Amino acid sequence: VKPVSKREESNYLQVNVECYGGGIWHTWFDRDLTLAGRVFFRKPNGKISRHFVHVKRPILRIPTIAIHLKRDTNEKLEINKQDHLQAVLALKIEEELNKSTKEKDTASDGNKKLNDESKKHHSQLLQLLASECNCQTDDIINFDLMLADTQPSCVGGLNNEFIYSGRLDNQMSSYCAIQGLINSLDTLPDETFIRGVLLYDNEETGSESAQGAMSEFTQHTLRRMTRDDYERSVSNSFLVSADMAHGVHPNYSSLHDRDHRPSLLNGGVVVKTNCCNRYA
Incomplete structure (x- = not known):
């Protein structure tokens, strides 16, 4: 508005x-x-x-x-x-x-x-x-x-295998990341590293806002948390950029690369690569 x-x-x-x-x-x-x-x-x-x-x-x-x-x-x-x-x-x-x-x-x-x-x-x-x-x-x-x-999201399909909803990109990855942290609570006593999830805003407009992934927010936050250990902590970290991949549309399958496409929904995690360095 x-x-x-x-x-x-x-x-x-x-x-x-x-x-x-x-x-x-x-x-x-x-x-x-x-x-x-x-x-x-x-x-x-x-x-x-x-x-x-x-x-x-x-x-x-x-x-x-x-x-x-x-x-x-x-x-x-x-x-x-x-x-x-x-x-x-x-x-x-x-x-x-x-x-x-x-x-x-x-x-x-x-x-x-x-x-x-x-x-x-x-x-x-x-x-x-x-x-x-x-x-x-x-x-x-x-x-x-x-x-x-106002139409609510729901599970549908003959076998309830589909999620009918807007905003799956990227509430799905956000939900899974947070739920993963919650589900791993019982293993925390044996953890020697820090687990975390960063949820950014404004990805649909380029991520360049103050709260977007292109901002200095993450770096500043980590520096304040780790102070002198920042560089060593980052070099020892494993970072994953989690987003949604487009499944093949059955009515427009010709628009996908036939040899490089998610051929099956619910087939598991998709790893995306691009020679133009478009992905993190």
């Missing part, structure tokens, strides 16, 4: 969003979407509080254009991210009614000052966030929200 999310078109209220990473954008159409993330608001004592929000019902949708308005949509799909991927929140009439009520309330209290956030975001959106945080709309200072699919 952009810093200024208020957007209107043809009597629809929309939420202005920015596309994150290299997504397959047409898969976002016609899904029951919601919002999740962080909301920052001021408490009665003046302190700023952070509240994690995940609205548990569909409140947004990016509708596909009807076929009779774009006959060639099955032959070619051209997506303008600025225009075609803006999510519909509500009809404008409801906000107009709420606006009239709020103007009356404001007029009756000459000392009341509207929060600047009300100029950036639809009032109904702020009201929803306020109810999730148990605060007043005027107390909301800012938020960091993303659109999310």
